[in-house]
Amino acid sequence: MMIDQIRKISRRDFVKATGITTAGLCLGTLSCQSTPKAAPSGTVAVDPIFKPNVFVHIGEDGIVSIYCHRSEMGQGIRSTLPIILSDELGADFSKVKIIQAIGDKKYGDQNTDGSTSIRKNFDKIRGSAAMARDMLIQTAAQKWNVAKETCDTKDHFVIQKGTNKKIEFAKLVIDASKLALPDQSKVKLRKNSDLDHFHKKMPFVDVKDFVTGNARYGADVDLPNMLIASIERPSVMGATIKSFDNKAPTKVGGVRKIIKMPEPKQPYGFQGWGGVAVLADNTWAAMKGREALAIQWNLGEHASYNTKAFKASMETASKKSGPAYRKKGNPSEALRTAHKKHSAQYYVSHLAHLSMEPPVAIANYTEKDGGFCEVWASTQNPQTARSAVARATGLPEDRVRVNVTLLGGGFGRKSKGDFCSEAAFLSKAAGQPVRVQFTREDDIKNDYLNTVALMTFEAGTDKKGMLKAWQMKSAFPPIASTFMDKSEVPPQARDFQQGILDLAMGIDNFEAQAITVKAHVRIGWLRAVYNLFHSFATNCFLDEIARKEKKDPLDFMLSVYADRVLTPKEMGNTEMHNYEQDIEQHPVNGKRLKQALSRVAAKANWKSRAKDKTRGYGLAVHRSFLSYVAVAAAVKKEQDKIIVDEVWITIDAGIVYNLDRVVSQMEGSVIEGMSHLFHGGITHKNGAVEQSNFNDAGILRMPEAPRKIHVDIVTSTEPSGGVGEPGVPPVAPAIANAIFALTGKRLREFGKA
């Protein structure tokens, strides 16, 4: 439970934290976390803290500064957070300056994943802005000797309503900063409908920089006397070095140093990968030098990892039963007595992140005062990067500073601090600043892959074809294996949260079992994570049952979900993580799920699809990250090739602010879901990834993109859910179901087998 308290921040503390020396009014939100929380990834536990984590400063020059403590990676957070603040404060957006915060626990959770940035900061930002507004209004009202209730703020002025009286913020801030802080409980937020940009298209802060080449990413940071490092890392997890050539690389012009990397020990977590680094004056020389290393490896136990054999071992493991994280009624008995039984197995292979900008970090280690390490990185999580750097250098965390640059895509890859660890180690070893630049091949070969999963279903229907029993097993090596000292770790309940524990089926007999299989690679999280395969399998299996029962898939899907909120208890859940949010505030609401599905079906003219002779239609719906998303897809055949012609996507994410960025996230989700389905999939041979670059680890290209993507956003007063991730899970199954409608071919796997 988070309790937010807004406080005035002393000028001294503010200058110390921000370097801004302009006098003015500064408010910070203090979050007291009553229980320490672990992120869904199981990686970061934020201490119970009581330190300011959102700063809003209004200077005597009228400039409003806001600390953006989340990373920008395409979702528009550097636009949305400040605009929320401007609207609440009554500020002129052009006078709002965004400062990217460094990694520090005082900002609370900075991990930009789990689709949390708006969800978690919504109230804090608005609360601080409302307090500042109240203090500015009080100051003006006193000057004018009028009741403060007659005043408001607009365009950076306090105004008296119905009169011409107005006064700039700049002229009020010094006096306002001397006022006692108003009673937080009495300061009201504006109504959403009174906010200028609420649910509308908003200005886009970085857009001009993006199109002129002036946006600066991690790779663009240059330091004096810096070397560029290219690292030859082991291609098999845990492999160690037998020998390498430390002379040949030095013959390449520009190569300065060759440094053997420390070999990581289990649990691997965010340690570097080992291998040998070649450091040079420029990137090209480092890459060329690295080619001459001729490393001989001891491959170790994970060289046994072969995709086909592993899939077979998952099938064997799934023949046995495992612990149930959700069980209700007596599914085995209900299956035995069912009128008809349906069964299927679905497989989803490893998926890579492939962010456009390969991972990159710059570190500058200096010996000054016992050592200090400053890092610049395109990181989604500067706090875990900071602890990874501290570990790699042996420094205490307060001797490490992590600066966040723009991210050329993240998708979960850049929440991991491995590349920061490597840069920090090398800078310390080389005695000068170092940039570690991953190549695309490195990015694919040394990724924290989304896991590989096999899902086994049995379902029973009654005489009317209605679903009566559901028994499923989900087998996969979980993320937790990357953070534990053994490779065989059972799937966790928090993993089942993603698409199983919140599957809004109200049927009487339901069971979901976890099957344990061993991890042979570093497992990580990729946008939407476990939801990707749980949504794919469940939505496709429901479509299969519907067609075998001769029912319209829409009607059938609507019949299996509850019309109401389901409690974790009545669903039979042993635990309920609910994306670390309060289940009362964000319940599992079958009604919202069904509403999204009905809406998308209506938009796609589902009921009259028989008139469309050339295209096949498919549907899917999924709750994830506390939002509800439904997708309809229409596919056609052109010269024996499947073309995804048109996609409709409806999202109910509760209250949303930045309408255009929600639309763009949904458009991107459609493309990402298609990339997974048609080009995704990472396979292994003798422990090593078989793919190498965009030729075989594919991302959808423009000719394959749908002719039209229609985005529909539900207007809602429910608390905000996530937007960045929940769009992806229903895309692949809707298309797979459409392909079945068109061709009669059922896709039971995606990614390469």
Next chain:
Amino acid sequence: MKMKFKINKKERTLDVDKSMPILWMLRDVANLKGTRFGCGKGLCGACTVHLDGVAIRSCITPSEAANGKGITTIEGLSDNGDHPLQKSWIKHNVPQCGYCQPGQIMNAASLLNQNKKPNDTQIDEGMAGNICRCGTYTRVREAIKDAAKG
């Protein structure tokens, strides 16, 4: 090896390994950071620049190939970020993370230089070599069409 390039209309003499791809010459030596590294194999288009007015993949084109020639990067496409494509990109709010967009724009500019009014298929085919991982394709298409109307 000392070579002469005309980069964004300015004469530059740079001493680089002749096999160094133009991408790294621009980024590491000429300090022009707008051209991005995405794949190093000419597969994604993030590094697209113009060599004497025509789009090339700078990550696989050696600097030697540009000796004595004109290179235009995103920084030199227009004087004030007001090329019709740049304006159209802003109007359609095309970028998400933005990383691939200089390459997309440079490739689209070359496409429009060769074909002032491309149809949908020509846009798709002309842009097929440029990957956008965030998935902005539908907006890139619209932005190009809009700019072509100009």
